[in-house]
Amino acid sequence: MSADVNEMFAAERAGQLEAARDWERELQNRLAAGTVKRLPDGRYRILSGWDAGEILSDRGAPQHGLDLSRGRPALYSAVPAWHHVGNVIPGGTADIDKVLELGGIDYHIDTVPATYLWNGAYRYAEGQFHTVRTDTGASLGVVGKSYTVVQNRQAFEFLQELVNDSNAIWESAGALRGGKKVFVAMRLPRHVRVDAEGINDEIVPFVVVINSHDGRCPYEVVLTPWRPVCGNTERLAVRDAYSRWTVRHTRSALDRIQEARRTLGLSIRYYDKWVDEETVLARTNLAINEFDELIDALWPPGDTPTARTRRTYEARRERLHNLFTGEAERTGRTAYAGERAVTEYLDHFAPIRPSAASGLKDNKPAARGLRLLEGVDDELKSRAHRRLMHLRQS
Known part of the structure; x- marks a missing residue:
């Protein structure tokens, strides 16, 4: 599955x-x-x-990090995932309105003037507004007068065309941080394979769309290659192909979303280019000293590391070497195995320290999942990819 x-x-x-x-x-x-x-x-x-x-404290079952404003986890999924909570519809649904309802993201956002209490009376904060959920009345953020709300349906409805035209599947949808951030993930019907005549590694293509209502984050459409065998997001930039569209919440936001809608048709080009470059890496041998050079390029040890920094450096190197060895047993001692070791480390093992502002300070599994969803480590993955591609070309 x-x-x-x-x-x-x-x-x-x-x-x-x-x-x-x-x-x-x-x-x-x-x-x-x-x-x-x-x-x-x-x-x-x-x-x-x-x-x-x-x-x-009582350490019971871990939290899932999903919005609970309506008394239940805000999640729709076509497969049991995310702690097996939410509304699971085996095989998914083709109806966007059903997805929004089951995902708990069918609410609207209004903006209301921001006020503050001063000497027993309320005053208006000129030029500032609260973004407010119309179903719960919860304030999700403070924004300026130029901020444009992108309603959840507006954010995701253009993907309905992919469902109608190509049998894509609404894979999941949900809300986090009290509804400040919402997302959908759509699985494209065409799977791709790296080095089809060699290691034949299966990759599942996804489109992920993330919308926010807190005034801090943009609207994003991201192409997300997913490797089921290790549960890794393999998002990284390749040459001559778009993999991400970012839209700020300004007056032109809806026009920019339409632009993303038009260019999304090029997504298949991204996956074709991605497979081509990954196949090159799968056919490029990687010596252990070259893998060490990659690690040092991504995480430089520094000229005068402290004892603590040195311990962290050695622990990271050991973990990466173990991951590389395990991957090499399956796909060969190649640049592809080296890159997979890096992506697996970043997705599952890299230390994270959720801030109090994230709302997930005491919930590292959910914080790690949100980190994956938002693509915090995408640039580091891209740097690893570029360096390994340069190794091939040199």
């Missing part, structure tokens, strides 16, 4: 649940030994050892 950019959460959850079970067993042993005490609010106080007095 094909997966989408959210499928990784199923594996994340399995690992998290196993860790939670291990923690629960350890907790019960410590309760029986009298080294921790349960508090009325469900937390635990440590009674002995170097951390005596510290408070432990």
